[in-house]
Amino acid sequence: MENSYVDSNVSLSFDFINKLPLLKTLILWYQQIGNDDINNKDKHGFLKDFIDTITNNLIKSSSRFRYSDTIKNFALSLYILGGKLTYEFVRLNLPGSLPNLTMLNTLISTSNAKNSEAEFRFHQLQKHFDELNVQYEFGSEDATSIIKKIKYDSTTNTYNGFATPLDRGVPIKEYYQTDSFDKLKLWFNSNDKSSLLNVHMIQPVQSTNQTIIPSPFLLSAYGIDNTATANDILQRWWYIFNQCLQRNIRIIGFSTDADAKY
Template identity: 40%
Template structure:
């Protein structure tokens, strides 16, 4: 499933066609990924699993990183969370995106969103890297990912970093630094 997640459907199918009987079919991978306990909810900062991840890596120190990247804009329906993904999520008082905001069973409401709300042009990702004295390389933990229009201000970032610090500290993880790109708002 790592090839499917990292390379995408086309790359997976290309490898599967050329190396027959080596990889399971797409439907099996999609079913496995969808039923996985590691399912991502757009805009949800998964602090509950941070402690478990860091305990498994025998680490207590962390470095956080956040960045945005341009995406191909589109709206999709997420059956697991009953929400529409692809609209930029507004930020709350902690500088975090408001998850599951675009949930409705009304076609009129969806149509109104399409007509009046912008489509996210960027994908915001927040990762937390365990720092360990061991020689073992550890992968960062994906804390959250969400669509954004990249409209935020410095106070949003400071509030978010403070919130991340407090939530991680409650899980036994001490954040010692933050990293981002060269955006002046950081």
């Protein structure tokens, strides 16, 4: 229930406004952007939405907080780029500004933003290319060190964090699925945990009539233990090339670091 002392028809006196410098500045700023042309309004669109969200939510109970699509997208970006601790630091210090973690996890699970380990997202890649109206791309592959740990994914009943087995160079999705405690114990005792995260990125090549470089796309990510051979990598790249070709997407090259296997 909203606070009873909030009157939607309240009128503010000049004396009251002058006693609150922040309120006075906000009113002047809103007047300024209200008189701006369409380009400047777009420039300040997110900031206005952010301020509106905070002020609208502060007069409600937390169970009735509401967020626009713009704020939800910003929240997802902040969580992905900054991590959980950064996200919570911002959210708790700016009450009403961002969705709580429960709502954020719901957004992730329903926005197709959650990736399963070793899943190659060719279907989403095709949609991405259709939206950008491009056809050519560069593929890249690289690995980065990670902390060794096993995590259970309840949505797929899979244990992530073990080194992903390869089938002709291609990682096997959801390999570590079991309802047997003995099998899980065997994996912990005999299988290596991933020491590296292998990531495949796709960079669309802009067409001649485009002035903005298209955004890259995360194709797949999975844990490895650095035992793959050069032949495994070549077979994996051939697999990616053919899967893209079937979707009328042409890979014109692969890029990676100076590892001898490549």
